[in-house]
Amino acid sequence: MKILDQLLTLPGDGVYTIHTGKDKRERLLKKYYQTSKIEDARLKWLESIKNPSTKVPWILGIPSDNGGGIHRGANWGPLAIREHIHLSQNHFVDLGDVKVIPHLLHDKYLNEKTITDCQKALYGKKNKLPVSPLSISEKVLDELYRKYPDSRILGLGGDHSVSYPLVRSWLKSRKNLRNVAILHFDAHTDLLEKRLGIDLCFGTWAYQILEDLSSRKHLLQVGIRSSGKNRKYWQNEIGVEQFWANDVVNWGPEKTYQKILRYFKKINIEEIYISFDIDALDIKYASATGTPETGGLIPPDCAVIIGLLKNNFIISGADLVEVAPYVLQENVKLWDHESSLTVAAQIAQLLLSVLTK
Secondary structure, X not given: OHHHHHHEEOOOOOOOOOOOOHHHHXXXXXXXXXXXXXXXXXXXXXXXXXXXXXXXXXXXXXXXXXXXXXXXXXXXXXXXXXXXXXXXXXHOEEXXXXXXXXXXXXXXXXXXXXXXXXXXXXXXXXOOOOOOHHHHHHHHHHHHHHHOOOOOEEEEEOOHHHHHHHHHHHHHHHOOOOXXXXXXXXXXXXXXXXXXXXXXXXXXXXXXXXXXXOOHHHEEEEEEOOOOOOHHHHHHHHOOEEEEHHHHHHHOHHHHHHHHHHHHHHOOOOEEEEEEEHHHEOOOOOOOEOOOOOOOEOHHHHHHHHHHHOOOOEEEEEEEEOEOOOOOOOXXXXXXXXHHHHHHHHHHHHHHHHHOO
């Protein structure tokens, strides 16, 4: 599709780099396309996405961290995760990255002149195409699901605001087909209506997606442990079901899965989207994130839960977000970035496996 040529760029190129970070992009291009020359890599990438097979899942990178609010750096997540994935490209199609102007979030926050100026910067001329990462992402995803309704997409973030267009487009594509739900792994609820007056960001995306669900009960959150409100508030006042991290640790993965199964079967869910914030995991497994938290989940338990889901549900969309591989934090020893990225890549590979038909 011609429009995707304008809205997307090749994998790892969504982060705007001149000198800083250029070496990271070139390493990925060499891994994918056996060349670090961007024009040669671009030709190979365009050929690979010309008629993508829907028999394998697709990766879409959204390297934006402008919807974050604590420690930044998740814009490098899609590139770094790809570098650590140990799968050949015949296991997935990589659609590339959404083009990102790093100062923007969503077009609704921009005036007409800013949009016009950014359209010229991104596309070379004034047109009607969106310019902000969340707006571009939704446009891309709507086009993909329209042409390829059977596609199964793994979004790589980026901060958790990128889940808003990923989930919203997925829900639109599934409307009137099946009963669908979102399974959301996270240390935080992300259920603020607004954060400092902003309604689309890492702490609000889940609340804003509720209106697109047929029922608020169709969002189930797993791993919650850092919240300004207790569980009763979120369940009774907001209407969202939650299994907190201490529950999962006490129950173990098989019992947790059985509880998820019973809950979704009770409300007749057939198809699931999985949104996985890396901070759902305990800090000792995934410290390379904007808001690491202690007392979290462990990777093998998450692998068991997600692996078992495929036995009873269609899993047709997913994302992995908040991997911030090159940022240091106060009060945290120098992170073992390689360890965090190894875990992130394992989660990405797991999600690709359950998305495979």
